[in-house]
Amino acid sequence: MSAAASLEAVRRFHDILLFISHEPVRTAYEVARRLDLPLSSTYLAISEMERLNCLTRDENGFFLTGSRILKIGLNAHNINIQAQHLPPLIRYLRDRTGETSFSAVADARLIIGVVAVGTVPGHLAIHPFQTLALVKATDQFLPDGLLVFACAQDDKSGRGVAGCTQLDVYAIPLCPEAEGINKDTLLLCIAATAGQPRDIRSMGQALQDAKKFFDQSTNPKNP
Numbered sequence: 152m153s154a155a156a157s158l159e160a161v162r163r164f165h166d167i168l169l170f171i172s173h174e175p176v177r178t179a180y181e182v183a184r185r186l187d188l189p190l191s192s193t194y195l196a197i198s199e200m201e202r203l204n205c206l207t208r209d210e211n212g213f214f215l216t217g218s219r220i221l222k223i224g225l226n227a228h229n230i231n232i233q234a235q236h237l238p239p240l241i242r243y244l245r246d247r248t249g250e251t252s253f254s255a256v257a258d259a260r261l262i263i264g265v266v267a268v269g270t271v272p273g274h275l276a277i278h279p280f281q282t283l284a285l286v287k288a289t290d291q292f293l294p295d296g297l298l299v300f301a302c303a304q305d306d307k308s309g310r311g312v313a314g315c316t317q318l319d320v321y322a323i324p325l326c327p328e329a330e331g332i333n334k335d336t337l338l339l340c341i342a343a344t345a346g347q348p349r350d351i352r353s354m355g356q357a358l359q360d361a362k363k364f365f366d367q368s369t370n371p372k373n374p
Contacts (some may be wrong), residue, residue: 163188163196164205168278171214175268182214191242209242214277216229219339221265229283236368240361242265247357250349254308258296261302261320262274271371275318280366287318296362297355298322306362319343323358325365339365 166186176182183193198212200206204219218235236255244252249271254264261283268276284300300320322338339361343349 154208155218160196163192165275166202167193167196168205168216168220171216177208177214199302207238209238216265236365237265238267240339240365243364244339244357244361245269247351247360248341248354249274250354251281252278253277253340253342255320255322255338255340257285257300257338260299261340269342273344274342277342283318284319296323296359297351299323317344319349321349321354321358323362325362 166188170182170186176184176185179197180190182188182197183190184321185272185363186193191306197206200217204217207215207217209215221237241252241254244250245267249269249327251266251269251274254267255261256264262283263277263279263283266277266279268274283300283304286301286303298321300322301317303318317333319341320342322340325337339358341354341358
């Protein structure tokens with residue numbers, strides 16, 4: 152393969168991955184049409200990306216970022232967990248609360264990972280790889296292990312949270328409380344428009360249950 156062809160293949164991989172991370176899409180035809188790519192090449196690229204676990208699908212057939220890509224992001228933050236555990240946990244939170252749910256790390260900003268877009272009216276449209284500025288954060292654990300971050304949009308690409316300049320993020324860390332929060336701590340999060348009434352107790356319980364599921368799946372010896 153020539154250098155030009157190799158560069159084009161990498162660019163196509165990048166464009167497809169970024170597109171499926173921001174748009175609900177089920178077919179290679181949709182990807183080819185939206186990205187103005189040759190259909191046959193798009194089918195081949197997507198097939199290879201699925202084979203390499205760079206792409207996968209949810210229960211409704213929509214493309215998702217695959218476990219290999221998720222693992223690269225986790226490794227970048229020294230987070231040693233199995234990537235395949237995250238998407239089911241995030242979808243569980245979304246289905247339980249109806250709100251947009253996601254994983255993230257807090258490193259001066261909140262860096263978004265896996266996302267499940269909400270289903271209730273007024274849910275926030277947050278994207279993978281987006282960042283949120285931390286306006287303030289609690290420095291102690293709240294009841295039930297819940298953390299609350301006040302965030303503002305911090306996305307230089309213009310793909311901000313639609314219709315929202317500030318938001319509250321309810322989170323729970325996937326680590327023992329004694330370890331505290333640092334840039335290598337993975338958080339399970341639920342997003343809500345700042346100032347809007349929310350059932351914090353229910354969201355806290357959903358986050359607590361999700362953490363319990365995670366602990367059980369990663370350590371079957373746990374009760």
